Amino acid sequence: MDGNTRNLKQEIHEKLNDEILRGSLSRFATAYPSARAKAYENVEDIDALRETVRQMKMHTAEHIEEVADRFEQAAAKRGATVFRAKDAAALKEYLLDLCRAKKVKRIVKSKSMATEEIHLNQFLIDQGFHVKETDLGEWILSIAGQKPSHMVMPAIHLNRNQIAAYFSQELAKQVEPDIAHMVQEARTVLREEFLQADLGITGANFGIAENGAIGLVTNEGNARLVSSLPPVQVVIIGYEKLIPAVKDAIPILRSLPRSATGQLMTSYMSMISGPVPALVNKDGQWVEQQKELHIILLDNGRLQAAKDDKFRQIYQCVRCSSCLNVCPIYTLVGGHVYGHIYCGGIGAILTALLSSMEDFNKINEMCIGCRRCTEICPGKIDIPGLIEELRCRFVKEQGLPVGLKTVFQHILANRMVFHSLLRLASLGQKPFQSGPVIRHLPLFLAGLTKDRSLPTIAATPFRDRAAQLNRAIARPVGRVAFFSGCNIDFIFPEIGEAVYKVLQELNLTIVFPRQQNCCGKPVIGMGDVETAKKMARQNILAFEEAQVDHIIVACPTCAETWHTTYVELFNQEPDWQRRAKELAAKIREFTSFTAAEYQKTGRLQKTSGQQAIAYHDSCHLKRGLGIYREPRQLLEAAPGYRLIEMSHCDTCCGMAGAFGLKQAELSKSLLKKKIDSLKASGAEVLAVACPSCMLQWQGGLDQQAPQIKVKHVAQIVAEQLPSDHQED
Structure with a gap:
């Protein structure tokens, strides 16, 4: 399907309201993590295993032509015919010529996403061949007229009642939705297909250059039958499946089944190295003849x-x-x-x-x-x-769409214009404002506030408060700068105030460079690199002038952008990259910095308060910066609070910047699942360490669980400090 013909929002809406689909996927997603963890229990170092796979596959990619040559030579030496197909057209032409030369009429297939990629089945059917998928999931989808929805479990989106209906339709009889019975029915039908087939097509999990063998990892015996019974076997394998040696199959076999389905090993591991004798039915008699093995190496962009x-x-x-x-x-x-x-x-x-x-x-x-x-x-x-x-x-x-280009290049990248518009927005929102949120909008905008309130722009941004918050530090132990980011500056200035209070209590002098702008992550996320560079340069210049020991950031997205993305942006501009690296070395995320400082003075002792507080892991903080213990340490040390863990604490809340607006229905569905987990935990307060997450949670809780309050970790820490450190 051409991407331009899809109505994606309509498709999303339909699937979100498909209870069978949601139930099937949700049950598997819930069971998978524990199954995977159990499967990896006896693997001493999972990360080392992953690194072995990464390095081996990367080295192969760097030498892919050489590896492919060795594979072709080894396979040919063992009797296989190897054809290198530049694209789908070349593969189809070769296969069609082969089928005609061998007078093929019936074809059975097993285990190949590459054939889905090039729409091979329909091509062969259009050429007059009888083609039958034999993997159970693929066979079900073929009779249902559907495509795979998962690369390992292609029919995961269907339940047994739906499958029974398709069986009944295909077999022209009533088939009960009993799994064992349906499997037996499928075996009965497919057995004749195997026996009558003239040619079998399989994919491969890997192809070994050392000996020309291909490996098939399956949970059904169908691939073995497809590769064994027909007199001609065709293996379609992408270049990315090639590996140098037999030993390189070991890390794949150790990780693939564990990661795919939570199994230590799949039911079948087949190694095919060259053609073998096959039994062929000739005039009612089964006779032995030499099998043909054709291996097609598919490029198609690889x-x-x-x-x-x-x-x-x-x-x-x-x-x-x-x-x-x-x-x-x-x-x-x-x-x-x-x-x-x-x-x-x-x-x-x-x-x-x-x-x-x-x-x-x-x-x-x-x-x-x-x-x-x-x-x-x-x-x-x-x-x-x-x-x-x-x-x-x-x-x-x-290029960018005209509207986005205007916003990025002439508003976000222009600090004065951007900030002026936000100040105007704070005035324009007043008719719709209800405290810190907007709960209702009129007319065609009403859907924006369904199930989730919207944030308001602060009447006084943080940049206008920073100077008043500064107080003299008698014996400062250091000088730091604060990068607020857009959310703290214009939506949650109270977070910035809490950060100042905590840092000043640590005897740090704080400066706020007023020339700082948006970190540029929204622009980077949309692919506008040049505008992102312009914004990065603005921020680099502003903080170079600050002359500080550290740059404190209370937004994980901004921290990661400074720490990693700025350096990558200037990989073709050595001077700017050097300057970006120098400032990246000074970036400190607030919770990890504060926890480290508190650790020095023994202030991270656990307390046991009455108010239950849960913590939500920001994606950028936990998986981007690798920070997840430190926020919890600060919360555990906060008097009056009792930290509890909610389920799925590190699943995305659904904000993710522009995603939360552009894919609002998906965003709100993710948020609903998170709120359900939070309510089930019994927490009275939710702590977050990301202003973007706070924006999402605040909007959802306001409409779905207003009794639960959300606070930034900085606010929780600041609450515990003496009130005389709070400046008006």
Whole structure:
């Protein structure tokens, strides 16, 4: 499907209201983490195993032509015929010629996403061949007229009642929704397909250059039958599946089943090295003849990716789909919405590289950037980072829409204009304002405040309060600057006040460079690199002039942008990169900095108060900066509070900057799940360490659980300090 013809918002709405889909995906997503953890119990160092996979696959990608040559030579030496297909057209032409030469009429298939990628089934059917999928999930989808919604469990979106209905339709008889019975019915039907087939097509989990063997990892015996019974076998394998040696299969076999389905090992591990004798039915008699083995190495954009310093990472994918299993967006809507052929975040990347940027451009905004995928990926692929890079390349080639270009280049990048407009907004919101939020909007805007209140712009931004908050420090132990970020500056200035109170109590002199602007993350996220650089330069200049020991940031997104993204932005500009690195070394996230300072003086002793407080992990803080213990240490040391853990504490709340507005229905669905977890915990207060998360939580709690208050960790810490440190 061409991405431009999709009505994605309508698709999302339909799937969010599909109770069967939501139930199936939710049950699996709930069970998966514990199943995966149990499967990895006997692996001493999971990260070391992941690093082994990453390094081996990356080295292979860097030498892919050489590895492919060795594989072809070894496979040919063992009797296989190897064909290198540049694209889908070349593969189809080769396969069609082979089928005609061998007088093929019936084809059975097993285990191949690459054939989905090039729409091979429909091509063969259009050419007059009888084609039958034999993996149970794929067979169900073929009779249902659907595409896979998951790369390992293709029919995960269906329940047994739906499947029974499809069975009944296909078999022209009533089939009860009993799983064991349906499996037996499928076996009966498919057995004849195996026996009558003239040609079998499989994919492969890996191809070994050392000996020309291909490996198939399955939980069904169908792949073995497809590769054994027909007199001609065709293996379709992408270049990214090649590995140098037999020993390199071990880390894949250790990580793939554990990450895919939480199994120590799959039911079947098949190694096929060269053609073997096959039994063929000739005139009613079964006779033995030499089998033919054809291996098609599919390029279709893969070799170009191997030459790309960034997108070479796709070679690290072992197709376990663990990224889908933990993706909060996939869990809500499934792969038919969040996908094209391949699903989820990795699917969006593969779509761009193997299909088209148009198809990628439609689904890429569904990546919320929470990084749960990267956290568990066996190949350590930076999926959100690659998606962001593709956005940048798309914008570089196609440009931004006129409206966005105007906003980014003439408003966000112009500090005076941006801040002036925010001040005007604080006046214009007054007719709709109800305390710190906007609960209702008129006419066509009413949907914006359904289930989630909107924030208000502060009447007096933090930058206008900073000077009044400064007080003389008798014996300062250091000089720090405060980078507020947009949310603290213009929506939550009270967080900034709390930060000042805590830092001054630590005897630090604080400066607030007034030339600071937005960190630029929203612009970077939309792919506008040049405007992002302009904003980064503004901030670098402002903080260079401050001459401080540290730069304190109470927003994880801003902290990570300063710490990592600015350095990457200027990788072609050595002078600016040097300056970005010098300031990056000074960046300190508020909770980790404060916890370290409190640790020095023994102020992190646990207390046991009455008021139950829960903590929500910001994605950028936990998985971006690796900070999650320190906020909890500060909360545990806060008198009057009793820290409790809510379930799914580190699942994304659904804000993610522009995502919260552009994909509002998805954002609010994620928030609803989080609020349900919070209410179930019994907490009276929710602590966050991210202003963006606070904005999302405040809006949801205001409408769904107003009895629960949300506070930034800085506010919780500041509450415990003597009141004489609070400046009016």
